[in-house]
Amino acid sequence: MALKIKSKEATAIINSLSGGVVPRIGVQHITVGRKLEIEAFTDALDDVKNGHSMIKFWIGDFGSGKSFMLHLLNTVATKQKFVVANADFTPDNRLYANDRKAVALYTAIMDNVAIHTKPEGGALPTLLDKWIEQIVSKTAQLNDIPITEIRDEKYFNLIQNNLMQTVNEVTETGGFDFGVVIIKYYEGYIKNDDYLRRSALKWLKGEYRTKTEARQDLGVREIVNDMNYYDMLKNFCRLFVSMGYSGFMVNLDEAVNLYKISTSTMRAKNYEKILTIFNDCFQGKVSNFFINFSGTKEFLENERRGLFSYDALKTRLETNKFETSEHRDLAQPVIKLVPLNHSEIFVLLKKLKEIFDLNHDVNLNITEQDIQLFMEEMFNKPGADEFLTPREVIRDFLNILSILRQNPDADKRTLISDIKISDERPDENAIDSIEEL
Structure with a gap:
């Protein structure tokens, strides 16, 4: 059965794994074992x-x-x-x-x-905008104000009070400054003041280095620091839950x-x-x-x-x-995590070949027998038992596919036989020899 995978996911998988890193999206398509x-x-x-x-x-x-x-x-x-x-x-x-x-x-x-709708990160502004819209709609409903009128400046204090009430309900530590910043974010959101909105995000993400700078921009007394950041994470957790x-x-x-x-x-x-x-x-x-x-x-x-x-x-x-x-x-x-066995790695490589073909719109002549030969070559090399990792197996396999795609005349069996095994692991034990300060 053909994989149902988006083009963006296929590209992320092939590019990331070829570079030895985990793709940020699409990992469910290559999960085995x-x-x-x-x-x-x-x-x-x-x-x-x-x-x-x-x-x-x-x-x-x-x-x-x-x-x-x-x-x-x-x-x-x-x-x-x-x-x-x-x-x-x-x-x-x-x-x-x-x-x-x-x-x-x-x-x-x-x-x-x-x-879910922003799986690659950077979703904090989206979440804040969504939360503000929820509060605005709720305020309109509770006060019997038409949704088309609720953003009028005369209702600003009403919405502000509801925002602060919600913030007070979900925060335990640093709630006042957190609430003030949220209000500033709302003000920037409703007035299309990008500087104010960015300043509020900067505070919420812990990017202010001094209280003075934050006070000048936002009128707050504190900033997120080494001592209170965990409390801020808990505040955000409660805020997200309050949003549904x-x-x-x-x-x-x-x-x-x-x-x-x-x-x-x-x-x-x-x-x-x-x-x-x-x-x-x-x-x-x-x-x-x-x-x-x-x-x-x-x-x-x-x-x-x-x-x-x-x-x-x-x-x-x-x-x-x-x-x-x-x-x-x-x-x-x-x-x-138990290492993948050879059967699971075989299934994984089959999936990667299919994704590679989809991503590059090719149909490389790599059969199941070729994949089996590749694995035998990899796992029978001297040092494989000690040094070989799934990361290296995947990267070498994709590198061979890349060569074959760009060089159709290349001999796949020669490429497979040229595989070498190296120890890519960091030497953690060497750390024990470092003299402690």
Whole structure:
């Protein structure tokens, strides 16, 4: 059966995977071997819809599909009317800091807010506009004002009061300034004042560096900072739910960058923040919030630098002692991604060949036997058992397809036989030799 895939999705898949990164859209078309994980995730989403909150840690080796999994979770969640956001930990983005590195993570999250109709991110203005329209319509209905007249300047205070009332209902910390900024956004929205609207967005996304600048532009006393950004995320979660969304899901990838923090004190502070979020989720201190972390086994289990170095997290995240490879517990906070087997990779490569042909409007002469030959060549190379990752298999396969498309006379069997295996994994263990400050 031919794949039903949009041209935009096909292009995103081929271009992204050829570059060794996960496509932001269309991942559902190339999903294989994750049925149990998706079923467990869907069950967790149902709980979050009903007012609970959840935290999950997706653990796997380098190139095993952690980032792919997070993007797939986005697709599943947006279809169930969740607002979602992705961000990567980097040396300049973390959960705890006193030099704007935590608010930098917050800004990355807010930049990447996505909904079903805007899956590639940048949906925060769309959501705010939608919320304002809801308040405007509600105000008109409650006060028996024709919808064609409600935007008249004489009703501005009425709408403003309703906006602030809603903000007060959904915010706990920083509600006053949050409300003032929302009012400023509305004012810019209704008066077509782009500067005021952009200034309000700038504040909401944590981009103001000084209180003075924010006060001059918006008349507020505070800005989003390293200490209050988590409260702002919770405020937005409640706001999104008040609009009719199921909840807010945040995916944080490349958690190994927390493991790489050189000082033990700063690492512990970041792990303490994870503990705070964990406790908030499981003790009911936050509702309709789902947060996912992805990282390597070292990030989780290394008892000198990983999460297991923080005793309170270790006791919460240790694997169910009754779990086996045959009987898995996918309801626990930590889900370890099992590598795809050869049959699943074969199915994946068949799908990629079909998508490649659709994207480039070709029909390359690559048969199932050729794909089988390619896999045998890849997996029988010296070092394959130790070094080979799905990412490298996919990239090499697409590179061969690209050569054949542009060079029809090229011999596919020669290309396949020329494959070489290299170790692309970062040396996380070498970090342990770094002297701590």
